[in-house]
Amino acid sequence: MMGSENYAEWQEAIHKPLVVSAMLEDYRAGLTIDRYHEEADQAAGRRLDTPLLVLWSLRDDLEQLYGDPLKIWRNWAYNVRGQGIDSGHHIAEEAPDELSSVLTAFLPNAVDTRAR
Numbered sequence: 861m862m863g864s865e866n867y868a869e870w871q872e873a874i875h876k877p878l879v880v881s882a883m884l885e886d887y888r889a890g891l892t893i894d895r896y897h898e899e900a901d902q903a904a905g906r907r908l909d910t911p912l913l914v915l916w917s918l919r920d921d922l923e924q925l926y927g928d929p930l931k932i933w934r935n936w937a938y939n940v941r942g943q944g945i946d947s948g949h950h951i952a953e954e955a956p957d958e959l960s961s962v963l964t965a966f967l968p969n970a971v972d973t974r975a976r
Contacts, residue, residue, distance in 0.1 A: 866953045898936075907937055911970040914942030915962065920949055941966065 873879045901907075914933045916922050923944075926932060933940045943962065947955035 863953055866950070902935070907935075909938050911939045911941065911966075912937040913962070913966045913970070914940060915951060915959070916942070916944050917949055917951055918944040918946050 874883075912933060914929050916929050922929060929944075930940055930942050933942070945951050945955050945958055945962070947958070951959055
């Protein structure tokens with residue numbers, strides 16, 4: 861569960877027309893212009909070369925709908941790591957300790973300290 865404090869904030873946000881509009885525009889962009897840009901990047905062979913951490917909810921249906929998230933992201937990046945988190949959709953709110961542990965283990969190794 862998200863927790864009562866976070867749920868209250870979410871409820872407040874979804875009753876603000878500008879917030880709802882922004883949320884819908886983000887989804888719209890994901891289905892239109894973002895998708896075209898991503899397809900162009902893939903066609904040109906462009907992929908992320910920075911370490912990428914992919915996290916997903918084990919209680920969502922993401923894997924059933926789309927397959928292995930790591931396999932999907934390996935089409936977009938060279939250095940992909942990740943794991944499922946035992947939570948629902950709202951990972952940060954539902955599993956903050958597990959998320960924090962995964963992030964603090966990943967981030968120090970993801971930073972390239974060499975001079976550019």
